[in-house]
Amino acid sequence: MKKMNLCNDVWVTTLQASENVKPWSTWKMTGKTLYDKLWDAHVVRSEEDGTALLYIDRHLVHEVTSPQAFEGLRLAGRKPWRKESVIATPDHNVPTTGQSAGIAGIADPIARLQVETLEANVRELGMTYFPMNDVRQGIVHVVGPEEGATLPGMTVVCGDSHTSTHGAFGALAHGIGTSEVEHVLATQTLVQKKMKNMRVTVQGHVGPGVTAKDIVLAIIGKIGTAGGNGHALEFAGEAIMDLSVEGRMTVCNMAIEAGARAGMVAVDEKTIAYFKGKPFAPRGELWEQAVAAWKELHTDADAVFDKEVVLDAACIVPQVTWGTSPEMVVGIDCTVPNPEEESDPVKAEGMRRALKYMDLDAGMAISDIPIDKVFIGSCTNSRIEDLRAAAEVAQKALNKGCKVAPTVKQALVVPGSGLVKQQAEEEGLDKLFIEAGFEWREPGCSMCLAMNADRLEPGERCASTSNRNFEGRQGNGGRTHLVSPAMAAMAAFTGHFYDVRKLEELK
């Protein structure tokens, strides 16, 4: 066991299985982790080497990673095994203005063909489809839970790495490649080897202004982008269970940024309340039966993890990434780290390269970094609670007579789905954002990965609520800083990063 105090003032304790008192073999009769339970319930058959066929309950499909899979199915003369398990919607390529024109309104002919191809494929096969213009259309990871199409206890896959989002309510959910999309379409199963169990416990409670996004960025900062490789990652502890189900989605969404394909949180009363009455959720007697089963979806008290990490919530402050990997993150009150102080030469070289790409100097205060654009959206942070959090900051800033800073060229708010947009408009959030100087857009993945027209130009710097700050992610040569919705809104008003906890001091 080691305990260390790292730069960001977050106490971290790690415990490796090898340091446990008993060897693994003697733990066989102990309790199961949440992941063990989900895995066991879905194994169709196992090979001697541990390779298993895992049954898939829900398959989410979007336009980018599916065309080659549908084509493969067609070429092999195969039919989908269970078309009812598929929910499809276009999200990556859709424009965030003028969606009423439908597919014809997609200016880029290559992108248009991809969305047309999705539509043709799912219509031909009779799959559930939310097209552009349908109020239920949106980012697939926002749409699934919103519809109750992804539920506790399910196995959920999608040709998208942020499928980990759905683990927030006790589902086993992860991204797959296109070959596996085809495999699931054809067989309703995946060939899998069981991952190891890892738990990140965030003890205690976060302070005001610290959100789910800050928690997960702090976790990634501690364990690194490869910290969860080969593991299913359960998030636990008071600070996680304090979060709403939407907040837990934000945390699980970025499990993949910590290297874990699947992130998950145990089911509690909030989870059950969240799904009651959703369109695809069970009703009546089936609901009662489902709820009884869902209440078992937690790690047993005597279960043992292969790897454990513990963080102290009280030490987490609003986070801002400074580099080109999500692990390159510090608190708003910190400075840009110095590669010369890094002992690992490969890591130091990575830091130097990141600083060069980001055009930042070591030692610079994070709060002194000016920004050109703001993006509030993506499968990480485009749900109604995210928009409310940004709107709350916007309202307070407006009350002080502030508007989006003149140095900020563009501040986008992109709701995650048509239903989120509708809800926000009912609450008047659209008018508030527009009054403050933001652009109120239509749903889609948008500037998270810039497959549509929303993007950074070379050299532009963005405060973004998305999940990846990789080189060129938001546009060739663009520079991304990942933050929470409240911190992104705050940066829009000040034109640089600013601690949202000090909003009242803003002049």
Add this chain to the structure above:
Amino acid sequence: MEKFVALQALVAPLDRSNVDTDAIIPKQFLKSIKRSGFGPNAFDEWRYLDHGEPGIDNSKRPLNPDFVLNQPRYQGANILLTRKNFGCGSSREHAPWALEDYGFRVIIAPSFADIFFNNCFKNGILPIVLSEAKVEQLFKEVEAGEGYQLSVDLEAQVISTPGGEVINFEVDAFRKHCLLNGLDDIGLTLQHVDEIRAYEERRKAEAPWLF
């Protein structure tokens, strides 16, 4: 899928950790509805000095002379040597499609991102995990001598260096079997149709709300 049995080939070193799939194949090329032709755009933003878009003639674009894969000594390399967490980020299978189309059949690193690792096996690419120390040693050897080749034997699970060293590596039995024989695993899974149906019947009784 093209099978992989053994290979002796030139090694190219990509000395970066956390190489993400956005770097391997940028998003603008993901709009294609095909699974071939991604090779000329592998590492597009590092490889070329201008901005790439689908449909343009890549042979006329200015190459970045500082990018390691553009160096004359690494032309024709079929083995990529790189650092930890290679292939992190998005699940896009376009990444292994691009690498395979470029010519890489083996990737050696201290660790890989899980989804990318899995996607490699579906496309005839063998990802090999070696210790950080061993990878560091191979980097030194590759950079020391032009024309450095490694010999990779999947059946025996060994890599042989020009100096005569033999390095063992691990690979799952099932994945090895599929790669050695170039098997389509959908076909293999469909041999278990009865078991899938039996599972569904059992599950329908246990958890009817899922169906």
